[in-house]
Amino acid sequence: MALRSLARFALSRRVAxxxxxxATKLQVAVQGPPALTSLLWRRTASSLLQEASxxxxxxxxxxxxxxxxxxxxxxxxxxxxxxxxxxxxxTEVRRDILHRVVRWxxxxxxxxxxxxxxxxxxxxxxxKPRPQKGGGVSRQGSIRAPQWRGGGVAHGPVTRSHAIKxxxxxxxxxxxxxLSAKAREGRLLVVDTLRxxxxxxxxxxxxxRRSVLLSDLSAEGPDGGEGLRRACANLPWVDLLPSIGLNxxxxxxxxxxxxxxxxxxxxQERLRKPIRPQRSTA
Amino acid sequence: xxxxxxPVPEGYVALNTIADNPGATHSIKRLGRGIGSGLGKTxxxxxxxxxxxxxxGVKPGFEGGQTPQRLRIPKRGFHNPFKRTYNPLNLTTLRxxxxxxRLDASRVITMRELRASNAVGxxxxxxxxxxxxxxxxxxxxxxxxxxxxxxxxxxxxxxxxTVYYNALGLRALTQPEWFAKKGRLLPRPAxxxxxxxxxxxxxxxxxxxxxxxAGLEQAAxx
Numbered sequence: 001m002a003l004r005s006l007a008r009f010a011l012s013r014r015v016a017x018x019x020x021x022x023a024t025k026l027q028v029a030v031q032g033p034p035a036l037t038s039l040l041w042r043r044t045a046s047s048l049l050q051e052a053s054x055x056x057x058x059x060x061x062x063x064x065x066x067x068x069x070x071x072x073x074x075x076x077x078x079x080x081x082x083x084x085x086x087x088x089x090x091t092e093v094r095r096d097i098l099h100r101v102v103r104w105x106x107x108x109x110x111x112x113x114x115x116x117x118x119x120x121x122x123x124x125x126x127x128k129p130r131p132q133k134g135g136g137v138s139r140q141g142s143i144r145a146p147q148w149r150g151g152g153v154a155h156g157p158v159t160r161s162h163a164i165k166x167x168x169x170x171x172x173x174x175x176x177x178x179l180s181a182k183a184r185e186g187r188l189l190v191v192d193t194l195r196x197x198x199x200x201x202x203x204x205x206x207x208x209r210r211s212v213l214l215s216d217l218s219a220e221g222p223d224g225g226e227g228l229r230r231a232c233a234n235l236p237w238v239d240l241l242p243s244i245g246l247n248x249x250x251x252x253x254x255x256x257x258x259x260x261x262x263x264x265x266x267x268q269e270r271l272r273k274p275i276r277p278q279r280s281t282a
Numbered sequence: 283x284x285x286x287x288x289p290v291p292e293g294y295v296a297l298n299t300i301a302d303n304p305g306a307t308h309s310i311k312r313l314g315r316g317i318g319s320g321l322g323k324t325x326x327x328x329x330x331x332x333x334x335x336x337x338x339g340v341k342p343g344f345e346g347g348q349t350p351q352r353l354r355i356p357k358r359g360f361h362n363p364f365k366r367t368y369n370p371l372n373l374t375t376l377r378x379x380x381x382x383x384r385l386d387a388s389r390v391i392t393m394r395e396l397r398a399s400n401a402v403g404x405x406x407x408x409x410x411x412x413x414x415x416x417x418x419x420x421x422x423x424x425x426x427x428x429x430x431x432x433x434x435x436x437x438x439x440x441x442x443x444t445v446y447y448n449a450l451g452l453r454a455l456t457q458p459e460w461f462a463k464k465g466r467l468l469p470r471p472a473x474x475x476x477x478x479x480x481x482x483x484x485x486x487x488x489x490x491x492x493x494x495x496a497g498l499e500q501a502a503x504x
Contacts, residue, residue: 099300181295252297 061184062092069183071261072191082190082261084183085268093181094173101174101248104166116156119144125151168275176271178251189258192223199227201234209237213254215263218242223260243267364477368411368426369402373434376401376412393424393447397456406452412442426481446474446482454488 064086071082084090119125125144132139146154182188194216196203214232216224219242232238239254241247243266251257259267290296313325327334343350379385384399393410396402402410412427412435427435427442435442447455454461454468461468471488474481 093295095295095300096303096306098295099302102297102300178295185294187294249297252295252300255296 061090062180064090066090067183069188069190072189074191074194074196079192082264084190084264085272088176088268088271089179089183089188091173091176091180093184094177097170097174098177098181098248098252100166101171101178102252104164104171105247105249108163110162112160112162114157115159116153118154118156119146119152122150122152172271172275174248175246175251175267178248179246179257179267182251182257187256189256190264191258191260194224194228194258194260195222196227196231199230201231204231204235204238210256211237211254212256212258213239213241213250214258215241215243215246215267216260217262217266218244221262223262244270366409366478367407368409369406370413371396371402371410371424372413373431392455393452394456396424406456408449409447409452443484444482445484445486446472446478447486448472451486451488455486 066086067084067090068081069084070078071080073079119142122144125142127143129140129143130137140148142148142151144151146152179188194214214224214228216228219226219229221242224240229240232240239250241250243259243263246263246267290299311321312319313321314323316322324334332338332340340346343352345351376385376391379399379401380387385391385395385401389395393402393406396410397404397406409426410424412424412431424442424444426444432442450469451472458468468488471485473479473485
């Protein structure tokens with residue numbers, strides 16, 4: 001078991017190295033430094049851990065104190081600082097809640113369109129196949145009974161919803177946990193904009209192949225929009241979601257999370273809005 | 283997908299490092315699924331008899347034909363169909379709500395405001411009764427008030443009015459939007475029944491009383 005996991009680890013490292021080499025080759029081919037290059041280039045997990053531990057001004061994680069993070073541009077250069085709301089990006093990371101939310105998401109997306117035919121639904125079988133007595137063989141009432149070849153299925157799957165219920169508060173707690181986890185691991189990057197000069201995949205393809213989720217405001221938004229959607233549509237290691245679509249599963253299945261300022265503001269506003277609107281006292 | 287992911291470092295959160303708390307979920311009992319499960323052949327129902335059949339067993343409280351306990355023991359007490367239950371409201375709560383800005387003390391606080399600000403709970407029964415834990419100055423039309431609460435408020439320069447609303451009137455007071463949604467007119471205020479007349483100072487104002495001046499005018503003309 002240990003050997004197998006070691007082997008898998010080694011394989012994945014080799015694949016990652018190969019990807020880096022390929023990426024550097026590609027980078028040469030593209031004119032000028034591509035977008036997201038240095039944004040994701042040096043930010044391996046280990047170097048980020050060192051960065052995080054080296055900066056002493058960072059408040060303790062999980063305390064809901066606001067986080068001040070560098071504001072980057074698309075090339076990965078710092079252009080300022082950005083303050084992330086501690087109630088959203090610096091909460092306690094609850095792995096149990098994350099697990100529940102992921103289960104809820106995956107269960108809800110199951111189609112549930114599985115079906116087998118029961119003995120009443122299989123064609124035919126209305127006639128008694130042979131007399132009840134006198135044949136010297138067993139009593140049978142239908143040729144579509146479950147024990148017959150070609151018969152119906154007993155207790156088979158039926159079309160149904162697999163969805164489970166989860167409180168809205170728990171779902172929100174999960175999203176805060178996921179965002180906080182990425183922030184704590186230093187794998188949450190805030191950029192000023194993701195809008196590309198042209199809707200070209202080549203502008204993104206030279207960046208290292210990091211599993212990354214990008215998030216902008218919306219398809220019509222000024223910070224990404226349709227051009228970015230076209231550019232990253234064919235890159236299997238890049239996901240793109242509008243801010244309203246940010247969710248626990250999509251965040252956790254990618255290593256890195258890159259948010260634009262506007263996306264951060266929108267998700268904060270979404271998570272701070274009271275679940276039950278305050279009744280007016282007028 | 284996995285190929286683009288780097289190995290998950292120790293302590294990081296990823297899809298393969300999250301789990302629910304131990305004991306948070308139960309594993310389901312799988313009945314009739316073989317000897318090894320311990321619930322195989324008879325699915326834990328034993329052999330034969332009423333309780334082993336599908337839908338078998340007797341209804342709860344059935345004692346095999348013997349007079350069951352709920353019939354053996356005589357009835358006791360009585361049910362008062364005219365009982366009126368009031369949601370309690372203590373002056374401490376009121377003070378806190380006003381200090382926190384959840385209630386506006388400069389206007390008349392009716393039961394509608396009390397319910398909307400969640401001071402007396404969402405489900406009003408027959409109205410609100412003011413109780414005397416704490417005291418401050420304000421004007422509050424409620425269903426009932428304890429003598430000490432009334433004294434305390436009047437000593438502080440405020441006033442308490444006990445107004446009667448029947449169930450429909452209370453709804454019209456607290457949720458007039460319900461009538462608008464249904465396209466119905468607001469009901470006319472109901473007089474209290476004779477036996478309750480002495481307990482109330484006036485019948486409730488409908489449409490809901492919003493500010494003191496209008497309320498006093500209405501009370502004067504009525």
